Amino acid sequence: MTCPIDQAAVIGGGVIGGGWVARFLLSGVNVALHDPNSDARRTVEAMLDNARRAHQRLVDTPPVTEGVLTFHDSVEEAVAGASYIQENVPERLEIKHDVIAKIEAGAAADALIGSSTSGFKPSELQAKMQHPERLVVAHPFNPVYLVPLVEVVGSDVNTAATTERVSQILAGLSMHPLVVRREIEAHIADRLLEAVWREGLWLIHDDIATTQEIDDAIRYGFGLRWAQMGLFETYRIAGGEAGMKHFIEQFGPALAWPWTKLMDVPEMTDELAQKIADQSDAQSGQYSIRELERIRDDNLVGILQALKSRRWGAGETLARWEEEHCPSQGNPSDDIDPAQPLALYQTRVKDDWIDYNGHMTEHRYLQVFGDSTDAFLAYIGMDKAYLESGHSVYTVESHLRHTAEVGVGAVIFVTTRVLGCDAKRVRILHEMTDEDGQVLATAEHMLLHVNTNTSRACPFLPQLAERLAALAPGQSNLEAPAYAGAGIRMIGWANKEVV
Amino acid sequence: MTCPIDQAAVIGGGVIGGGWVARFLLSGVNVALHDPNSDARRTVEAMLDNARRAHQRLVDTPPVTEGVLTFHDSVEEAVAGASYIQENVPERLEIKHDVIAKIEAGAAADALIGSSTSGFKPSELQAKMQHPERLVVAHPFNPVYLVPLVEVVGSDVNTAATTERVSQILAGLSMHPLVVRREIEAHIADRLLEAVWREGLWLIHDDIATTQEIDDAIRYGFGLRWAQMGLFETYRIAGGEAGMKHFIEQFGPALAWPWTKLMDVPEMTDELAQKIADQSDAQSGQYSIRELERIRDDNLVGILQALKSRRWGAGETLARWEEEHCPSQGNPSDDIDPAQPLALYQTRVKDDWIDYNGHMTEHRYLQVFGDSTDAFLAYIGMDKAYLESGHSVYTVESHLRHTAEVGVGAVIFVTTRVLGCDAKRVRILHEMTDEDGQVLATAEHMLLHVNTNTSRACPFLPQLAERLAALAPGQSNLEAPAYAGAGIRMIGWANKEVV
Numbered sequence: 001m002t003c004p005i006d007q008a009a010v011i012g013g014g015v016i017g018g019g020w021v022a023r024f025l026l027s028g029v030n031v032a033l034h035d036p037n038s039d040a041r042r043t044v045e046a047m048l049d050n051a052r053r054a055h056q057r058l059v060d061t062p063p064v065t066e067g068v069l070t071f072h073d074s075v076e077e078a079v080a081g082a083s084y085i086q087e088n089v090p091e092r093l094e095i096k097h098d099v100i101a102k103i104e105a106g107a108a109a110d111a112l113i114g115s116s117t118s119g120f121k122p123s124e125l126q127a128k129m130q131h132p133e134r135l136v137v138a139h140p141f142n143p144v145y146l147v148p149l150v151e152v153v154g155s156d157v158n159t160a161a162t163t164e165r166v167s168q169i170l171a172g173l174s175m176h177p178l179v180v181r182r183e184i185e186a187h188i189a190d191r192l193l194e195a196v197w198r199e200g201l202w203l204i205h206d207d208i209a210t211t212q213e214i215d216d217a218i219r220y221g222f223g224l225r226w227a228q229m230g231l232f233e234t235y236r237i238a239g240g241e242a243g244m245k246h247f248i249e250q251f252g253p254a255l256a257w258p259w260t261k262l263m264d265v266p267e268m269t270d271e272l273a274q275k276i277a278d279q280s281d282a283q284s285g286q287y288s289i290r291e292l293e294r295i296r297d298d299n300l301v302g303i304l305q306a307l308k309s310r311r312w313g314a315g316e317t318l319a320r321w322e323e324e325h326c327p328s329q330g331n332p333s334d335d336i337d338p339a340q341p342l343a344l345y346q347t348r349v350k351d352d353w354i355d356y357n358g359h360m361t362e363h364r365y366l367q368v369f370g371d372s373t374d375a376f377l378a379y380i381g382m383d384k385a386y387l388e389s390g391h392s393v394y395t396v397e398s399h400l401r402h403t404a405e406v407g408v409g410a411v412i413f414v415t416t417r418v419l420g421c422d423a424k425r426v427r428i429l430h431e432m433t434d435e436d437g438q439v440l441a442t443a444e445h446m447l448l449h450v451n452t453n454t455s456r457a458c459p460f461l462p463q464l465a466e467r468l469a470a471l472a473p474g475q476s477n478l479e480a481p482a483y484a485g486a487g488i489r490m491i492g493w494a495n496k497e498v499v
Numbered sequence: 500m501t502c503p504i505d506q507a508a509v510i511g512g513g514v515i516g517g518g519w520v521a522r523f524l525l526s527g528v529n530v531a532l533h534d535p536n537s538d539a540r541r542t543v544e545a546m547l548d549n550a551r552r553a554h555q556r557l558v559d560t561p562p563v564t565e566g567v568l569t570f571h572d573s574v575e576e577a578v579a580g581a582s583y584i585q586e587n588v589p590e591r592l593e594i595k596h597d598v599i600a601k602i603e604a605g606a607a608a609d610a611l612i613g614s615s616t617s618g619f620k621p622s623e624l625q626a627k628m629q630h631p632e633r634l635v636v637a638h639p640f641n642p643v644y645l646v647p648l649v650e651v652v653g654s655d656v657n658t659a660a661t662t663e664r665v666s667q668i669l670a671g672l673s674m675h676p677l678v679v680r681r682e683i684e685a686h687i688a689d690r691l692l693e694a695v696w697r698e699g700l701w702l703i704h705d706d707i708a709t710t711q712e713i714d715d716a717i718r719y720g721f722g723l724r725w726a727q728m729g730l731f732e733t734y735r736i737a738g739g740e741a742g743m744k745h746f747i748e749q750f751g752p753a754l755a756w757p758w759t760k761l762m763d764v765p766e767m768t769d770e771l772a773q774k775i776a777d778q779s780d781a782q783s784g785q786y787s788i789r790e791l792e793r794i795r796d797d798n799l800v801g802i803l804q805a806l807k808s809r810r811w812g813a814g815e816t817l818a819r820w821e822e823e824h825c826p827s828q829g830n831p832s833d834d835i836d837p838a839q840p841l842a843l844y845q846t847r848v849k850d851d852w853i854d855y856n857g858h859m860t861e862h863r864y865l866q867v868f869g870d871s872t873d874a875f876l877a878y879i880g881m882d883k884a885y886l887e888s889g890h891s892v893y894t895v896e897s898h899l900r901h902t903a904e905v906g907v908g909a910v911i912f913v914t915t916r917v918l919g920c921d922a923k924r925v926r927i928l929h930e931m932t933d934e935d936g937q938v939l940a941t942a943e944h945m946l947l948h949v950n951t952n953t954s955r956a957c958p959f960l961p962q963l964a965e966r967l968a969a970l971a972p973g974q975s976n977l978e979a980p981a982y983a984g985a986g987i988r989m990i991g992w993a994n995k996e997v998v
Contacts, residue, residue, distance in 0.1 A: 015737060141720045142737050149720030176719040178712060188708050189716040193730075195694035200730055209687050213677060215729025217688040219812045220675040221640045221648030223729065226722030228798035229791075230714025231692075231699055232775070233783050237791045238514060238641050245776035248767070268747070276731070277744035284732050292728075292736045295811065299727035302805030309851065312798055313718045352808065362894050363866035370861040395861050397987050400897040405954065420990040427990050446987050455904065487986035488896050488945050491919040491926050 002324055003027050003172025005083040009107075011075055011099055012088035013040040015047075016116050019144025020086050022051030025067040026145065027173045032070050034078035041071055051145035054297040056409050057351035058146070058304060061322045075099060076106030083108070084169050086138065088116040096120065097128050104130055112166055114138030114152075118190050121183040123155035132157045136166055139187055140175070143293070146300045148176040148317045151187045174321035176314065204279065205272055212283035227303055228313050301351075336379070339474030341415035341431065344375040349410045359405040366400065369430050369443040372414040376428060377447075380467040390453045391461060393426075397446040401483060404440045411435055418475040419484055421468050423459040424449045429484055444484055501823055502526050502671025504582040508606075510574055510598055511587035512539040514546075515615050518643025519585045521550030524566040525644065526672045531569050533577035540570055550644035553796040555908050556850035557645070557803060560821045574598060575605030582607070583668050585637065587615040595619065596627050603629055611665055613637030613651075617689050620682040622654035631656045635665055638686055639674070642792070645799045647675040647816045650686045673820035675813065703778065704771055711782035726802055727812050800850075835878070838973030840914035840930065843874040848909045858904040865899065868929050868942040871913040875927060876946075879966040889952045890960060892925075896945040900982060903939045910934055917974040918983055920967050922958040923948045928983055943983055 008024045010017050013035035021044055024031045033044065048069075072078035079085050085107060089099045096117065103113055113135040115125050126132030137153035150170050154163045167177035180187050186194060203209040209217070225234050232244075239247025284292060307315025336342055347368060355361035377393055386392075406412060412432055419427040430443045451458045460468065507523045509516050512534035520543055523530045532543065547568075571577035578584050584606060588598045595616065602612055612634040614624050625631030636652035649669050653662045666676035679686050685693060702708040708716070724733050731743075738746025783791060806814025835841055846867060854860035876892055885891075905911060911931055918926040929942040950957045959967065 015739065141724075142733075147720055147723055149716065151716070176715070178715050178719070180708065180712075182705075182707050184705075184707050188702060188713060189720050191698050191702065192695050192713070192716065193721060195698040196691050196730060199690050199694040203687060203690065206681075206683075208681050208683050209679070211729075211731035213679075214687060214691070215732050216675070216677050217648065217650070217691065218725050218729035219727055220677070220816070221646055221688050222692060223722065223725030223727070224646055224799055224802055224813055225640075225795070226717045227726035227802055228718055228722070229795060230710075230717035230722065231695060232710035232779055233714050233791065234641075234795070236779050236783055237788055237795060239788075240514065241788055243776065244779040245772050248772045248775055273744050273747045276747055277742065280731055280735050280743040284735055289736055289738075289740055292732070295809075296724070296728060296733070296736060298809055299806060299811055300723055302809060303723055303726055303802050306801030306805040307798060310794075310797055310801060312794065314723055317719070362869040362872075362897070363862045366865040366899075367862035373861075394901070396901050398861070398897070398899040399987050400865075400899075402893070402895050422990055425990060427987065444987050485986045485989045487984045488898050488926065488943050490984045491921055491924060 003029050003169060005029060005169055005172075007032070007082050009034070009079040009082035009085040009103075010088065011035075011078060011085065011103065012090075012116075013037070013044045014088060015142060016140065016144060017086070017088035018044045018047035019051070019140065019142065020088065020116070021069060022048050022055075022145040023140075023173045023175070025069055026051060026055045026064065028064040028067050029173070030067040030070075032072055032078040032080075032082060034072045034075050044069075047145075050143075050293055050297060053294075054143075054146055054301055056348070057298070058301045058318070059322060060347065060350070061325050064325060074106075075102035079103050079107040079111065081108075082111055084166070085111055085113045086116065087113060091117060091119055093120065093124060096125055100125060100129060100135065112136075112162065112169075114166055114170075116140060119186050121155065121185060122153050122158065123183060126155060126157060133159065133162065136163055137180075137183075137187065138166060138170060138177075139190075141189070143297065143300070146297060146304070148174065148314050149189065150175045150177050151180050151189060152177045153180040153183050153187055155183050174318060176317045201268075201272070201276075204276055210283070211276060211279040215283065228307060298351075337474070338471050339477065341417045341478070342376065342379065343413065343415050344379055345372040345414040345416075347371070347412060349406055349408050349412060351408050354408050359407060365402070365432070365441050366398065366443070368412065368414060368432065369398075369400070369441075369445070370395070372416060372430050373428070373445060373447070375414075376416045380471070381463045386461070386463060387452075389461070390451055391449065391458070392452050393447045393449050395445050396448045399444040399486075401442045402440075403442070404434075404438055406434060406440050412440065417478055417480075418468070418471050419444070419480055420476075421472075423465075424457045426468060429481075442481075442483070502528050502668060504528060504668055504671075506531070506581050508533070508578040508581035508584040508602075509587065510534075510577060510584065510602065511589075511615075512536070512543045513587060514641060515639060515643060516585070516587035517543045517546035518550070518639065518641065519587065519615070520568060521547050521554075521644040522672045522674070524568055525550060525554045525563065527563040527566055528672075529566040529569075531571055531577040531579075531581060533571045533574050543568075546644075549642075549792055549796060552793075553642075553645055553800055555847070556797070556800045557817070558821065559846065559849070560824050563824060573605075574601035578602050578606040578610065580607075581610055583665070584610055584612045585615065586612060590616060590618055592619065592623060595624055599624060599628060599634065611635075611661065611668075613665055613669075615639060618685050620654065620684060621652050621657065622682060625654060625656060632658065632661060635662055636679075636682075636686065637665060637669060637676075638689075640688070642796060642799070645796060645803070647673065647813050648688065649674045649676050650679050650688060651676045652679040652682050652686055654682050673817060675816045700767075700771070700775075703775055709782070710775060710778040714782065727806060797850075836973070837970050838976065840916045840977070841875065841878065842912065842914050843878055844871040844913040844915075846870070846911060848905055848907050848911060850907050853907050858906060864901070864931070864940050865897065865942070867911065867913060867931065868897075868899070868940075868944070869894070871915060871929050872927070872944060872946070874913075875915045879970070880962045885960070885962060886951075888960070889950055890957070891949055891951050892946045893949050894944050895947045898943040898985075898987075900941045901939075902941070903933075903937055905933060905939050911939065916977055916979075917967070917970050918943070918979055919975075920971075922964075923956045925967060928980075941980075941982065 007030045009032045010020050011034050013033050021031050085103055089095050115137050122137045126135055136158055139151040141147040141149050152163050152167055163179050170177045200214050236244050307313050308318045311319050349360050353360050353364040414430050414432050417429045419429050426447045428445050432440045448457050449460045506529045508531045509519050510533050512532050520530050584602055588594050614636050621636045625634055635657055638650040640646040640648050651662050651666055662678050669676045699713050735743050806812050807817045810818050848859050852859050852863040913929050913931050916928045918928050925946050927944050931939045947956050948959045
């Protein structure tokens, strides 16, 4: 979903506010930021660097034009032109009330307000508002520019239309809005986190486990499950065909076991705080926070991409956003000139496409050319129904030439020429260029039309044959480059004495 | 680490026991299974099918020869020849004691015993044993054949040598043994899980959230973080440069907030159990348990592979195991005949290498050929130091021919011939075959030696030049196939009337 607003305001530019700034900008929404801290500009820009780096690795579609970030000296000035305002000031009710009053004073009458509060109920934040119906909780998770969850919580004064509108805005940032049906302190996710936090503190307090051991118990175990299914879906599987009720009846008794620590709260003495800090240093002190951020972000990117290829959970959110931001990919428009090289495909060089020489690795060129071939086949009419009829086109031969290097983040373009065809075959030539038109690589392919049930060559069906014939007048007038049809230059062992 | 034992016994073949069976077998360890349930053979074999499927997608190295599974009518018979015995009977202490007594009666004196118990302390299980020092808790996580965590817990009677030996055996199954320093009911991970479970039950009980909403709050949010870092490392980052102690002092007060539900346990009435079951049906009822298992497994495979490419957490465990199971990859042995095509590379076709036609997708052929080129370059002496000296070899031209199809799971072999070389270039020809020797594809490459600082061609350094020269006598005697040096056959538009 494309974000339905052009201009947002963000009040407070710390870890959470800065993450919101990045999320808005990278979705093409302008942001007006107010933060009284003189250091805010520096910290927000550092976070934006991280976010850009992660986004570039994460997103497969061509880059969205980034929104414009402006800095403002007052809340009222920042919110003046915004359709949506995100509040991220410290978790103290009097500070929240004060800032929300300023937001109300400066904002347009129809602007909506989301609060990042992790603990307060929306009714508590609304208590002193003139128009409390315009504020909901929109609680995100760190790093805000990568983690899709945002809890949207209204109180009795909010209408469903308001939570729906806020959800639409947030979905436009490639987030997953979870509308919480009843307000409650700490919403849903933080209640679960708080439960684990307490239990973790007891384990450390009682010398059962260190921070490292608790983290390992999570990330080598149930954390892997929870990145894709939650508590209940996971247990549903464990319950097997007997069903969830059976599982709960089996597991229920665990609740009566004497795991009494949960019933109490450890006192956070200075000794306990120091013990945790020391264990954390031993666990992670070899990395700077900046390094840990990048490790975390790269791992999140990898996990999100793995889930995207399976269209599951957070990966499905990402896949949907990409599709909505690139409607023309694989669906070429009619304004392509059939008498010129066909501009059917473009993409961006991903982080994991880079080899040990620092350039796009060999087989990724062929991946891009293969995707370009698919775009060409779609262009000449090979669709899902054609494939389902038991016909497809296979590449039988390829000739690749590398002419220049390309690095991560580069936008690359492929044009495709048809060099010739007969009843069963089509010979095409792709040319890959960068934004400056420099040729990076070329690929000549012989494609063969096959019956996929028999795996034997067969003539193109009319649907494709007619489109190919229609391309002939324009494409056959293009002069073929000298390297088309050429083989790899023979060198023998003649000059082996040189070696 | 290769598993140091050849023969294990598994007692109890349910969800957990069956998972252990698969984990042992796929690591090359024979398993003797006892389960009194007449259905055990069927369920274990069904689980083994799932595990084989997942393993094939997960592991990059050539397959390990699977262990042999035998079924036995008694505990004593199953454990007789085993070096390690894994107990997985129901969580009732009298049943555990009874089965452990039979294990002691039948097992070799030096066999070690691990219990899958999720709740009991090792001392409770050891209470009636003759040799309690041989039993520890080895608590795994579902699905046992994919999730690496296993908690290894001893009591006062166990020596460090015993927990170390059990950890070695489990690490040999590509698991991550977490030695728990003090026994406690439910060990570490299940205490954390229990905390979340209780809080989740309250949220459902109080109609704050459904099972779906709780699961979404996890999997779109902190679950993504926990697949790679746990609670404390994640919060360390959130604390920023101010450090962990500062973060805790800030966050500490949350513990005093009135989130009192944690202090009590909801009664598991039939109404609550039914409510959960109904919500779970609404959430996941469109999938069979078998479908959910496969979705879960595929997602886990994707997440583990994403982490593997970053060598982090559970991915690091997998990477290490693969390296130890394939020491020769990229490190060719000296028994290669330089007068024959060089057999330097083999791999297996991965699940995500398959295209919409059901065959290995185009660019994955070039990935395999590229890896084969790397193996060849390593063979002629291009090592890390050579690369670090500012020299490398780039592919400038490639000619691929596809001659047969190949599907997921196939083991494929690549041989490499040197067609010629001069001072700066080497021309090679790869041939890819399947296990029956059928040629699947060929790739001819022109490789160019470059100075990576200037990105300009330059002569091979002596280290490589001498190895290439030494290959000349043998390789130059091999007859080049007719397609070497040939271009893609020209077809023009001559017969466009056929179209």
